[in-house]
Amino acid sequence: MGKITxxxxxxxxxxxxxxxxxxxxxxxxxxxxxxxxxxxxxNASNELFNRFPFEExxxxxxxxxxxxxxxxxxxxxxxxxxxxxxxEAVLRxxxxxxxxxxxxxxxxxxxxxxxxxxxxxxxKRLGVVxxxxxxxxxxxxxxxxxxxxxxxxxxxxxxxNLDCKRNTPNEETVDFWNRMKNLGGIAPKxxxxxIVFVGVRDTEKEEEYLMEKHGIENYEVAEVDxxxxxxxxxxxxxxxxxxxxxxxxxxxDSMDPDEVSYGTGTPVPDGITPDQAKKLLSVLLASxxxxxxxxxxxxxxxxxxxxxxxxxxxGILELAVDTLDSR
Numbered sequence: 121m122g123k124i125t126x127x128x129x130x131x132x133x134x135x136x137x138x139x140x141x142x143x144x145x146x147x148x149x150x151x152x153x154x155x156x157x158x159x160x161x162x163n164a165s166n167e168l169f170n171r172f173p174f175e176e177x178x179x180x181x182x183x184x185x186x187x188x189x190x191x192x193x194x195x196x197x198x199x200x201x202x203x204x205x206x207x208e209a210v211l212r213x214x215x216x217x218x219x220x221x222x223x224x225x226x227x228x229x230x231x232x233x234x235x236x237x238x239x240x241x242x243x244k245r246l247g248v249v250x251x252x253x254x255x256x257x258x259x260x261x262x263x264x265x266x267x268x269x270x271x272x273x274x275x276x277x278x279x280x281n282l283d284c285k286r287n288t289p290n291e292e293t294v295d296f297w298n299r300m301k302n303l304g305g306i307a308p309k310x311x312x313x314x315i316v317f318v319g320v321r322d323t324e325k326e327e328e329y330l331m332e333k334h335g336i337e338n339y340e341v342a343e344v345d346x347x348x349x350x351x352x353x354x355x356x357x358x359x360x361x362x363x364x365x366x367x368x369x370x371x372x373d374s375m376d377p378d379e380v381s382y383g384t385g386t387p388v389p390d391g392i393t394p395d396q397a398k399k400l401l402s403v404l405l406a407s408x409x410x411x412x413x414x415x416x417x418x419x420x421x422x423x424x425x426x427x428x429x430x431x432x433x434x435g436i437l438e439l440a441v442d443t444l445d446s447r
Contacts, residue, residue, distance in 0.1 A: 145417075157418060193297060206232030207235035214240035220414075222413070230369050230416070239304040242304075262287065371384075373386055380394060381429035
């Protein structure tokens with residue numbers, strides 16, 4: 121990365137947390153996403169990763185070589201361990217006054233990040249802005265795939281969604297799912313009314329049931345095109361004004377793969393543009409309530425345009441870091 125200039129720790133407010141776990145995904149390669157973004161930074165002679173300290177959060181990707189006994193929530197024991205490590209890292213850094221900038225592999229990581237935020241601020245009401253093509257509201261009882269990157273919000277709102285049950289998880293799955301929902305001794309961690317979606321366009325009926333039941337707002341791409349991201353960002357901050365703190369989670373599959381790249385695990389056509397993503401984040405991250413930003417799901421193994429998805433993600437990440445650092 122080149123020579124890193126020493127900055128006294130008490131002056132550093134941001135901290136990069138690197139989580140390379142991909143055990144929650146169904147397609148291999150997202151564990152390489154954080155490194156791909158860093159390589160894009162090197163290729164662009166960009167100093168972004170020299171500005172703040174790093175911490176790598178442990179992962180259990182080696183479990184991918186082992187059989188799993190929990191088909192309705194694949195490798196849930198290892199995911200519980202991974203979430204616990206991520207939550208502890210977020211908690212510790214927030215207690216030191218840092219704002220974590222989390223760069224993760226698959227989006228299952230969001231469950232651990234949210235747990236860590238609530239462990240650091242158990243008395244505060246947390247709002248979540250989930251910029252994604254997917255709702256990630258599944259549970260082991262409803263997931264069609266068993267991939268836990270579709271469940272982080274389901275765990276965070278402490279639901280099983282038994283009204284829409286399609287699976288009968290085994291005892292091991294139920295045990296670890298309950299532990300994940302209660303990680304940190306707090307459940308639910310987020311009131312579903314305090315979740316706002318942007319760009320979500322690929323959901324199953326079980327997720328749609330929860331969205332309708334709880335009135336979860338979703339700014340669809342057509343609304344983005346009509347309203348503009350600046351206005352949407354302001355509306356989101358107003359709608360979550362009753363929340364004490366905010367977490368912004370950005371999945372690169374929120375973007376249109378035909379315009380950017382198919383270098384992500386679950387691409388969905390007709391997403392937002394990189395410029396729209398930047399406009400939204402420039403509004404949201406300027407709010408002093410934002411306590412954590414996370415970027416996920418870059419998969420260079422699926423990128424047929426070289427490293428374009430990571431390079432695009434780098435531009436968005438740089439905007440996010442600059443905005444957070446200038447508050």
